[in-house]
Amino acid sequence: MARDLPIGNGNVLVNFDAHYNLRDIYFPYVGQENQALDHLSHFGVWTAEDFFWIDHPELSKKASYLNDSMVTNVECTYNRLGLALLIRDGVDVQENVLVRKVVVENRWDRDRKVKLYFHLDLHLYGNGVGDTVYYDPELKSLVFYKGHRYMSLSCKSGEGVESAPTSFAIGQKELNRLEGTWRDAEDGQLGRNPIAQGSVDGTIELELNVPANSKKEAWFWVCFARDMKEIQKLERSVRASSPHLLLQRTYNYWHQWLEQDRHELSILDEELASFYRRSLLIIRTNTDNRGAIMAANDSDIMKFARDTYSYMWPRDGALISHALDRSGYYALTRKFFNFCKRGLAAEGYLLHKYNPDGSVGSSWHPWINARGEKQLPIQEDETALVLYALWHHHRLAGTLKEAQDDYEKFVIPAADFMTRYTDASGLPLPSHDLWEERYGVHLFTVASVYGGLLAAAAFAEYFQDKLRGMHYRDKAERMKAAVEGQMTAEGRFVRSLYWNEEKRIYEQDLTLDASMYAVFDFGLFPVDDPRVEATMKAIRERLWVKTEVGGISRYTNDYYHQMTKDIEKVPGNPWFICTLWYAEYVIAVAKSEQDLEEAEGLLRWTVEHALPSGVLAEQVHPFTGDPLSVSPLTWSHASFVKVVQEYVSKLKWFRHQQRDREDESDAKLLKQGSVKR
Template structure:
């Protein structure tokens, strides 16, 4: 299930599903230690003897965000209960405080008492073993704790603070949890429980006919009781409504800090551009990790997740954000990579947000032969992105500091990890992490990485390394022309594989990532070989259904929805469709020729969720999101394509 609403600040990230359950809560790293873990913390309402959770079918829900901010704008209406709720959720821009505002309207012709119930199904440090939930009579709060994680819940209405509470056992010995206790409108008041526990608190409102009143709820997260007690007092002292208003203002200022002429782009494209900037920001940890996605429902498919920093994804995302004017936001990413760099100069498959090495399926040994279990494009693209960062922000001091710790060791590895006779990068895993060989995409990134290193060497007056890096890049490009271009078919190959007898096997599969040939400036956009390659991508990877879009490659099996490969070569991916738009933008020679890529931007808008969230891929028949949502890479690629479009408009004008 996608996560259509996400709020966060770089240290606290909270995700909601389309039925308004809190499904993920990450702290103290974005993407590491999910203290909800996909369970259902939810909101319920009691009205004059009738009870309903907001996930039930009687509710009509509208999910979105307040204008240009990371504060939600959610509406829920229940006709039979004659009640409606307007909700705003946000995370404080600096502190780990989740704030919620609920405006409750009584649509009945009589005065009524309405009670709101907040259930907390936490599994602190990703396990329910050893948790404690307790009512604090001094502060009139309920908090959960284990070791160095504390979560304190509180709130207020015009009638007062927490009206009822109960803590108890969940999912153990037939105990379902205190959420069941809430369904008669009364909570038992049990003050403490340990082990697999949950808690529920309620708030009371007295409303006249057709009257509306507002209540506030907040959750303070910290590493000690003193920390959450201090945060709770901070909310009480500063007023939760004023704090939530300041959160909205902050993000509105943040997303509009760059003055930009959006030319002829429709308002809905501009809106998704800004939404994408905000959503990308929620997926960036304050210590530098840029997370691929944090939708924990992916766990049910393979018992692993997307909450990792893939250097490739992170580099392309950082590049897009830098071009959009957010160099400061992504600057810590490059420090993270410098610290993670292997002593031999390469980055590994993926990393946890705390900098430790993430899980991997790339082996060190295949058929008795030792190999390096890496995707070389991940190392190369970080250098490319760092140069893009420098071009955008001109932060020469930061780049000078990274020259010795990141640029030089990584460039040395790229120069050395070259096949002695082919003069191409040695075999590594492709960007989709599925096959090992020598790929056009990987080779293009190595060229771009070495050119970036050469430019840094020139910037810092390191003439000897400048020549070495530039010569290495040109050698890779020449080898690509010799071995990765096939004159018989008139286009570039996906890649080649080394046979045991020393020969080479060609991979003729049409692959969307071949866009790197022009996007990374390996070859000019008007090179006939590039043109024929990209025309093959447009022809062979188009999804011939009403949904449309473009697949990753011919015969893509990941979350496969169709066996009709002729019409559906694979599920349509957001990033792959945008790569086609990038090609159309790059080759356009008139403003009229930009209509097609503009239509692709509108295609992305149409296939976003109501809140603006973009998934990884789509069902080719229904258009429903497939795999994780939001996918950070999808949003960053939309940002990058919009910027390329605007650059082209200015160029053609």
Template sequence: MPRHLVIGNGHIAIGFDDTAQIRDIYYPYVGELNHVGGHRCAIGVWVDGKFSWWRDPEWQFDLGYHEKSLVTNIRATHPGMELSITSEDAVHQRLNVYLKRMTITNLAPEGREVRVFFNNDLMISETEVGDTAVYDPERHVIYHYKRGTYFLFNGATEGTRLFQYSTGVKRFNHSEGTWRDAEDGELMENPIAQGSVDSVISFRLFLKPGETQLLNYWMAIGSTLDEVTDLDEYVKDSGVNMLLDRVIVYWQRWAEKSGTWFADLPSRVRDLFYMSLLMVRVHTDANGAIVAALDSDILQYNRDHYNYVWPRDGALAAITMSEAGYHGMVRPFFRFCADALTDEGYLRHKYNPDGTVGSSWHPYVVQKERRLPIQEDETGLTLIALWRDFVHHQEIDFPQSVYDTLIRPAAAFLARYIDNALELPKPSYDLWEERYGIFTFTSSAVYGGLIAAANFFRLYGNDYLSERYHKTAQMVKRGILSRLYDQERGIFVRGLVRENGRWVFDKTIDSSVFGLWAFDVLPADDERIVRTMEAVESTLTVKTEVGGIGRYEGDSYFRSGDDDAPINPWFISTLWVADWKIAKARTIGDLRAPRETLIWVANHALPSGLLPEQLHPVTGEPLSVSPLTWSHAALASTVLHYIDRYRSLVNASF
């Protein structure tokens, strides 16, 4: 199940399912640790002696956000109970506090008592062993803790505080959880539980016919009990209403910083652009980690997740955010990469949000042959992103601060890790992390990284190194044009793979060849690029009502079991083709096709505005994780490129 809503502040990230209930809480890093682990922090309602959880099918939901904001705007209705509830959820932009404002309306012709229940189902530090849930009678709150992590839960209705509480054991022996205690509308008020535990707190409202009342609920997170109790006092003193309204304004001001004019793009594309900026922001940790995704449901298919920093995804997202005007947001990412860089000068496969090395499936040895288990494109892309950030913002001091820790060692590695006979980078894993060889995308990223390094050396007065790396880049370009171009078909190949001791073409049509023009090996209108990208579009376009463009021929990742189903459309590959058309556009009319692509993306987003990794080619249902940071970064990038091209073509006509 994809995450339909995600909120956060750079220290906390919270994901919600399609019933607006919490499934993930990440702290103290965005993406690490998950203190819910995909279980459900359930919400329930009791009225007229009847109880219903929000997961019950009778509830109807309209999920979304306040405009240009990381504050949710949810409507839940239950016709049988004659209740309508709106919910606004946010993480305070500065403090580690989750805030919820519920507006509850009685649609019945008579007055009624309504009780709302919140089940706090945590597994602190990603394990259910050794948690404690306790009621504090002095503060009239529930808190959970284990070692140095505390969660405090509180709330209030108009004029009253929480009504009842209870704690208990869950998912152990025959104990299902304290949530069962709520289903009769009463809580037993057990004051403490230890081990695998949960808790429930409830609130009571008396509503006249047609009356609406507010219910506020909040959660403070910290490393000590004093810290969370201080946050609790702050929320009570300030009031949830005022705090939430300020959070809305903050994110709107943040999103509007891009100051974008949207040419002829429709409002739904504009809205998705802002949502995409916000989604990249919410997946970015304060220490610089840009996490690929926060959807823990992927654990059901592979006992791992996407809660990692791939320097590939992060660099491409950093390029987008820098283009959009968020230089200050991406600077920590480059420091993160500088700290992560090995002594040899390369970046590893992926990293945890705290900067430690992440899990990997790339071996050091295959059939007794040693390999360097990296995706070399990630090192090149980081230098490309850093140079483009400088070009956009002209802040000369920041690149200087990572000159010795990132620019020089990474450039030296790229220049050293070359097969001189081929004039191409030595083998590494491709950007899809699936195959080993010498790939067009990787070679293009290495070329772009070396050019970026040469530019930095020139900027800082080191003409010797600038000329040296520029010459190395030109050598790689020669290798690309001579070794990765299929003269017979007139297109660039995906790469070279080793067969029987020889390098041979991997002729698979792959959307990643977009890197040739995206990283300035050749212009977008070069006839070789045109033929290559036309082959990508014609071969990989999904010929169903869903449409879109797949990654590469024969892609089996999350492919449907139906043999007749084509490859799955991915948002990034679809947008790459649109980007190419934008780059080579010569008239406003040439922008019609990429404009339609942007509308297609907007039409296939989740109702809340979030973009998954890929779609089912027949049903259009989201597949793999959602939201995917890379999808949102690609959408925002294409919108920016479209606007720039539209403006330049209009100006050229005068």
């Protein structure tokens, strides 16, 4: 089930599913150690008439964020029981605390007793072995712990009374047919077992007396810490300042954070502008405070591969950082580049992917080839794109004077590696492609290496390192010439070259691939080159999904989550990033404001196929439009942000040109009038 409404503060990340069940709880890193491990934590309501959980089919929900903030706003109505709930969740921006506000509305003409149940099914350190949960009489909280992972669950009514649950349940689950303490809540009576260990869970109850046609407020919060002293400190802090203050300052903070964006969004209609702001916030939820920008944190994908997207891919991170830098979030992206600098191998390359703590992530790239010979398990574009993005980071932030350490510790070793890792013709040696499926020489990789070498040359020239600058530029130009000689066919560019050992030659792969847009985006060839035009025209015509859903697929006959073998109609599932790459091309070649209409349509297509909350998945079903694979995919949101930035820039330029022409025309008319007089 797709993840929705992510909220976090860079240390804690919480994901909900489509029913607003709490499913993922990451701490102490965004994306590392899922303390819930995709197990459902329930929220329920008891009345004398009936009991229901938040995913009950009779409970209608409208789930979104509260304005432009990282606070959720979920409106629930249960007509048969005459109840309405307003639920708002946020992760505090100063402390590692999840705060939930619940407003219960009694729509009947008589007073009622309503009990709220907050249940946590935790797997501390990402496993359910050896956890403990107990009721702490001083905190009046449930405390979960194992090793250096502690969480507390607390509550209070909105009437200013001391926080305390009216009851609680603690027990075991996942063994001896025990489902968990949430089942204990369904009769409105909790067992009050004081402690349990092993595979455990816990539930707290908060009872409210709600007058006729009135509302009552309730608060729940979860504190995250590494030891009991920190839990006690956090609990005291929440109670002293009140959970209301925490939620309010979180709401205010994200409004202020969005004001850092540099772009003139007033030129857009509000739907696109709001989605742009939402994308920035979702990107931030998947960014750890220590620099790792995570690809996605949807644990539901574990059902298919027993692994997740909760890694920092340098390529994704570089392109996401580039979009953030264009928005003005330099302090945030600075941490990403520091992360990459620490992770760079002594030979000058970055590996496949990394965990949020900086350790090397899992990989399926081998260190030997079919003949048993050593090969590097890398996607070379990942090294090149970090270098490319780093140059633009310093240029946009105005911090080139402070870039000496980056130049010496990242730029030189990375660029030197890229210049060495070439064949006699000047092309990069084989590596894995950006889709992580093929080993060869790929157009996307070549374009990114070209852009990275030019960035390295620009750094060298800034630091008066003239010989290196000349060397890097010479290598880049040789690479460009080799592409012209070996990577074109039928009037367009080709996706890849694969080495044929028997023939001792490279063979061309003519498969159309949306990633071939990189040939102009990273400056390898100008956007008006006829071969670029032919390549992009073929992508639009032959990779467009010919169903009511539309959108552009990755490549012809894409197997990943494939829904049909009718590749003429559906060459692959529509991906947001691929559709937006084509929109980049439309913007780049536009000669008038009218030429931007197709790009605007693709931006609207993106918005229309997001979840109602504004969350973008990796791809969507070609017939239903439902999200597929992980959601949210950070790269999807960053691509939308970048395309909007380019759209706004081009639109402003056209309108300035139009005003200049009008001013010039008015000046001529005035001059003619003065002559007549």
